[in-house]
Amino acid sequence: MDYRDVLEQLKKGNPLSREAWETLIVERESVDTASLYAAADAVRRKSYGDAVYVRGLIEFTNYCGRNCYYCGIRAGNERLSRYRLTEEEILAACETGYGLGIRTFVLQGGEDAYFTDDRICALVGEIKRRYPEAAVTLSLGEKPRASYERYFAAGAERYLLRHETADPKHYGKLHPAAQTLSNRKRCLYDLKEIGYQVGAGFMVGSPGQTARTLAEDMIFLQKLEPHMVGIGPFIPHADTPFKDDPAGTLEDTLFFLALLRLALPHALLPATTALATIHPRGREMGLSAGANVVMPNLSPVSVRDKYRLYDGKVCTGEEAAECISCLARRVETIGYRIVSDRGDWKGDDI
Numbered sequence: 639m640d641y642r643d644v645l646e647q648l649k650k651g652n653p654l655s656r657e658a659w660e661t662l663i664v665e666r667e668s669v670d671t672a673s674l675y676a677a678a679d680a681v682r683r684k685s686y687g688d689a690v691y692v693r694g695l696i697e698f699t700n701y702c703g704r705n706c707y708y709c710g711i712r713a714g715n716e717r718l719s720r721y722r723l724t725e726e727e728i729l730a731a732c733e734t735g736y737g738l739g740i741r742t743f744v745l746q747g748g749e750d751a752y753f754t755d756d757r758i759c760a761l762v763g764e765i766k767r768r769y770p771e772a773a774v775t776l777s778l779g780e781k782p783r784a785s786y787e788r789y790f791a792a793g794a795e796r797y798l799l800r801h802e803t804a805d806p807k808h809y810g811k812l813h814p815a816a817q818t819l820s821n822r823k824r825c826l827y828d829l830k831e832i833g834y835q836v837g838a839g840f841m842v843g844s845p846g847q848t849a850r851t852l853a854e855d856m857i858f859l860q861k862l863e864p865h866m867v868g869i870g871p872f873i874p875h876a877d878t879p880f881k882d883d884p885a886g887t888l889e890d891t892l893f894f895l896a897l898l899r900l901a902l903p904h905a906l907l908p909a910t911t912a913l914a915t916i917h918p919r920g921r922e923m924g925l926s927a928g929a930n931v932v933m934p935n936l937s938p939v940s941v942r943d944k945y946r947l948y949d950g951k952v953c954t955g956e957e958a959a960e961c962i963s964c965l966a967r968r969v970e971t972i973g974y975r976i977v978s979d980r981g982d983w984k985g986d987d988i
């Protein structure tokens with residue numbers, strides 16, 4: 639199989655086999671990236687025009703009961719100073735974001751037992767009462783189906799849960815034995831069935847990742863058909879077992895963003911903070927390679943630095959307003975436009 643034939647199939651919108659994905663991924667150094675990114679950009683413009691959607695991220699707790707080996711807020715990290723935002727602080731962050739034109743709020747946190755289903759539902763209900771036209775996205779990790787159903791009934795309509803890797807052995811290298819790929823997948827399928835717009839995703843360059851595990855990721859995403867896919871480079875964190883592993887690269891991350899845009903033409907793909915962290919223009923390059931979402935931080939500046947999943951994270955010192963105007967400027971320099979709307983998935987309209 640020639641990787642050029644595989645690329646042609648992908649550009650035509652045909653789903654690829656595992657072998658075809660692997661061939662393409664193995665040959666990624668040979669691919670003409672300028673033409674790949676141009677093809678991805680054309681598909682993105684066909685699906686969403688030049689719009690860049692904004693999600694206001696509220697990192698409301700860095701307590702976490704889990705122990706993912708790559709993550710800086712893992713339970714085992716005793717050096718981290720922990721915080722929880724109060725309901726008032728979370729609502730204040732929404733108010734600031736709303737005033738800046740943001741119409742999607744993402745509540746993201748570690749798996750924190752303090753935030754019971756009752757507390758989450760009350761919070762979601764209050765945000766929807768104040769801002770009925772805004773979308774509420776949750777990113778709270780793995781929960782029983784009944785909890786996902788309750789949050790949905792309370793008004794949450796989107797859920798982000800990266801699958802991290804679709805290869806069970808690789809999953810086992812990234813997580814303790816108590817965390818399983820099968821439960822992760824169960825969560826994603828439950829969320830979809832309940833009616834959420836669902837986001838999956840993985841880190842590029844995570845320890846133990848190979849062309850084969852990446853092909854598995856692409857096959858899984860082709861099958862799941864998530865509405866959103868979050869990818870960014872793995873970046874080592876000094877207080878984790880992977881502190882000495884190398885970071886994922888800019889080139890590989892851009893390559894996978896473009897492949898995802900071609901494989902899932904209507905996906906909402908963020909140019910992530912991790913991508914901005916490994917290169918000063920990483921976010922802009924991500925948008926030019928197929929991404930169409932940015933996620934500025936609305937958390938109070940006093941806690942920003944503590945939500946440190948990886949080292950060197952950018953934009954931890956900026957107030958939300960500065961962050962958004964900085965993003966708007968950056969987006970304009972590359973020929974796109976920040977829009978103030980919910981930015982729902984458009985795949986059903988066509």
Ligand code: 5AD
Nearest residue numbers: 708709800841871872873912947948
């Ligand atoms: N580098 C890059 N991304 C990370 N994440 C967690 N730790 C790291 C890291 N060290 C990502 C995971 C998780 C998301 C919230 O952040 O993919 O799902």
Ligand code: FES
Nearest residue numbers: 953956961964965
């Ligand atoms: Fe946040 Fe630039 S994008 S400060």
